[in-house]
Amino acid sequence: MGGFLARHPETGRALALLKARALTSGFANDTYNSLDSLIFVNAEGTATAVRWAMVPEEAARPPEGPGVGRDYLFHDLIGALARGPLRWHLVVTVAGPGDPTGDATVPWPAGRRQVDAGTLTLVRAESEEGGPCTGITYDPLILPEGMGPSDDPIPAARSAVYARSFTLRSGEAVTASAVTGTAIRSGGQ
Numbered sequence: 001m002g003g004f005l006a007r008h009p010e011t012g013r014a015l016a017l018l019k020a021r022a023l024t025s026g027f028a029n030d031t032y033n034s035l036d037s038l039i040f041v042n043a044e045g046t047a048t049a050v051r052w053a054m055v056p057e058e059a060a061r062p063p064e065g066p067g068v069g070r071d072y073l074f075h076d077l078i079g080a081l082a083r084g085p086l087r088w089h090l091v092v093t094v095a096g097p098g099d100p101t102g103d104a105t106v107p108w109p110a111g112r113r114q115v116d117a118g119t120l121t122l123v124r125a126e127s128e129e130g131g132p133c134t135g136i137t138y139d140p141l142i143l144p145e146g147m148g149p150s151d152d153p154i155p156a157a158r159s160a161v162y163a164r165s166f167t168l169r170s171g172e173a174v175t176a177s178a179v180t181g182t183a184i185r186s187g188g189q
């Protein structure tokens with residue numbers, strides 16, 4: 001790892017940023033940042049480089065001590081959903097002139113224009129057991145119309161790796177899910 005970091009100082013800088021980021025108490029009150037840039041194209045064909053974040057409506061709270069059990073983050077989330085829906089806002093940050101789109105390790109300056117582009121509402125959790133997620137490929141380049149890749153090389157690399165992984169795991173026996181349908185039906189207990 002030391003050798004890799006010496007050859008890739010940008011990775012060391014990105015790891016320092018990750019380490020400085022405040023942790024929250026769980027999945028429900030955390031912000032999820034895309035890091036990678038995308039190009040949004042409007043109806044007139046104008047292209048705009050953006051990064052996005054899913055920002056929770058729940059206020060961020062620091063961790064409340066070590067959780068109980070290996071899967072406590074999942075069980076906490078299931079418990080929160082049993083009490084009511086959870087919402088995140090899709091906040092799109094628009095690149096300023098010269099902001100790097102091809103290097104996900106470099107943050108853009110603060111104060112860039114941001115647009116609240118929509119709301120994600122989670123109303124229930126679903127277990128892998130009988131759920132559709134095993135049949136999904138999480139290829140980050142399968143994008144809706146109006147969104148396309150930037151010159152960021154990471155999504156293209158991920159696309160190839162995810163296709164290979166999907167092919168390999170499709171041929172494997174399915175193992176039991178860590179978070180069962182029973183746990184979900186009982187509200188994360």
Ligand code: HEM
Nearest residue numbers: 034035036136137138154157158161162163165166167169
């Ligand atoms: C922005 C950075 C990344 C994000 C947000 C991300 C996110 C994800 C997500 C959400 C999944 C699906 C997880 C699940 O099944 O529960 C996944 C799977 C996976 N990721 Fe990443 N990932 C990132 C970077 C990478 C990189 C750089 C690699 C390796 C080159 C990688 C390799 C994989 C593989 C092999 C899978 C399993 C794919 C499958 O079998 O369908 N990821 N990732």
